[in-house]
Amino acid sequence: MSKLAVDRLVGEVQDELVTFLQSGTIAEEDVVSTLDFTDLEIDDFARLKRIHFCLSDPVVDFVEKLPERVRSIKTANQRERVHTRGEIRGSIDWNQTTKLRHTDSYGDRTVFACESPYVEYDIPENLVLKRLLWVVHRTVERELASFDYAWRREQWSDDQMREFRRLYSRNVHLNRIRDGTDIDPSARDLTAARTSRELLYTEAYDIYDTYRQLQSGQYDDPDVQSLLRETLVVPERLPRLFELFCVFKLIRLLSRLYPQLTLQVIEPGSAEVARLESETLRMEVYHDQQGNLQFHEPLDDIEAETPYFRRYQDVLETHVELMDVFLDRGAGQALYSGRPDIVVEVYEKETDTTLPRRVLLGEIKYTESEQTFARGLRELLEYTRFARIGDTYLHEAADVDVGGLLITDGVEAEDVEGGIRHLTASDIPVHEESVATLLK
Template sequence: MDRAELIDSVAEDLFAYVMHGTMPETHVAEQIKPNGLDERFEDFDALVDLHFILKPEVIDFVEALPHRIRSIKTQTKNVSTASRGEIDGRIDWESTMTTRASSAPGDRSLFVCDTRHESYDVDENVVLKRLLSLIYTTLDDAEYYLKQEYDWVTDRWQENLELVDRMRDLFERNVHVTRIRAPERYEPTDRMLQRADGARNEIYREAAALLRDHQASRRGDVDAIRTLLADTAITPGDEETLFELYVLFQYVNAIEDHKDGDATVSTIQTDRQEVARIESEDGSDVVLYHDNSGRDDISFITHPREKAESDLTRSERIYHETQKITNRYFKDSDFQVRSNRPDVIVLEIQRDDQYEYLVTEVKNSIGRRTIRNGITETLEYLAFLRRDDQLVYEEETPFGTGWNGVLVVQDMEEQDTASLHEQETIRILQASELDTAIPELLERVL
């Protein structure tokens, strides 16, 4: 499964689950934020804002601002003021006589004058001010990171760091910008954006287009999310995270289908470890954990000494089973290593006081060595999986029934491998097999 396919699938599921509030935005934001950012950018909206200012179109807009801002639109308004002893502007005799008669009879020093003032309070300027405010605020939050040597920072920010200072100075001190009122929370309205869309001045048309793109990303528009995930400025350099999210969503989809409408995905609070909780009418709950689940309960051990299989300890049997599974799964000796970053998804089934588990390790690889490591890690997770500090599986069956552990790897189109039912102890699934294999796994554990 290539990057484009992963992005399409994950974007659809992000829209379906995360943007509708049934899966924590913070969890997904934490997964896809660029390396080095602090916790402020684990808020999805903040991450969207960061992605926004990294867009080439936004940088182009900022670079051209100093010259274009001088041509922004104003309108002239007549302001009527009453004063005594001085005349400022054109005397409005009708209003003067009316005011004298009603408030100061006989006072010949009172005049009402019309004065022409230049006003920046037009719809197009409100659109522009909202965009400038968004860029200004996000640059202020991200300035430190823009100055670092991170791969995800566009070269144009790093090579032109004074652009940040120019933007700040323009927003805070430029006479044209400061005279535009601050938009209300609900502004710009659709009517304001439409006026900017149809403006003669290009600065307004571009501002409206950029704001619409930003609003679409904030709303969770599928195409906007797809663009966000596809942009290397916002995702990690490899495809590991996208692959993990793809597998995670495959589980959620399969569980909903398995329950055949008798289950609902419940909204998860952001301070919970759970990624998703699926509640069934029969009283059983399925809870999905990802990445940070049970790490304190997982142990890693040394290579066992040579012993008879019957004499192996729980820890030693992991390596024995690893070798056996690897030899059984691969039917030729070709291999290719791509990556070896581990991750884990834990599916917990709660029924009355009974618990069942499905532990899934994800490897974005087709390499034999990487997959072998994944087998070892999956066995370790199973062997040392604990609930309330108690081992889940007994000494006689430390890896469960053979259907409690899964290793998901990338598609191996030219590799001859064992089928799902030919495998033992754990199941190795390729990405393209998940649609059909996960439902069968669920039949075994639910």
């Protein structure tokens, strides 16, 4: 069986991502860790969305057209009333001048009340424009300028960034508008930009409105959904993207297997990627997290009883010592330590026990290789044997059912054997029975 086509992999993740984000039923932190650009180590979803916003075609196109458009930026002619002595600025308001000479400056014929004309740049439309450009400029300076990757240069070349910086900092019209840091567009400002006859301002409103809704989590807006679908998934990270594909498919499958459970809104900072719940059951789904389980076996807790184990214990202890000598840092001294790609825990609410009723441990391998399949199978068996809560090993607990699920991208292998199930990613939606036997 061939690997999943990349366009299908990307397309289905994009669609599911928008759906889950829109309903708030997936942990945004997991999205960040999975869809983050290679090597950027972004752990803030707001920051990630801001980067993707500035990489989107509407923003790039708007900035490219800006040098020509900004020449005809809109202003308002205003008149400011000033009091002068010995000089006249603009037209004299004789009524006010007479009052001034008979009150504060009695008898001083060198005092004038004048109406001095000036050009106002801080009009509502310009405030929206400047705030949008401030968001883009801040992201270019703090984020994009340091990204030396082809995908960045495709949207923002070095020359484009230099031109935008120069325009933003030196353009005489933009400089006369209040600094973007101090601008918080009001409803009146936004309405003025939205209803303007100038394309510069209506486009600025549309793009800034998309940014506001994106950052506030209003994923039901069509423009926000389009931006997420077009920019948020990074195809170059196929193994991680494949994991998210499998996680989404598994969550959908669990929803069908447990129709009495409802996907819950995930609060910020939650460890689980998704949670399903009813009056009697709670199901927690973890991705690249150990959940409430432990998969760590300290070496100090084990007494060596055989010559083989004593030799193995000696190797581990010597390894710790030599790591300190060679690299001046220690090494973990553990008999075993690991973490599954997927942990599903099912709890019965009416019981007093802290142990889950059922546990599904999953390992995902983006491969057609039988050798990688074999490694994944061994890892999965280790997870099922070492998984514990406190001092209780789950596979030894009479009231806990533990199953293992190995997901690959095309290995030809039997799908059921001894509490372990194998599925190919493309078959997840149609293999309800195989997964059901692990959880029911």
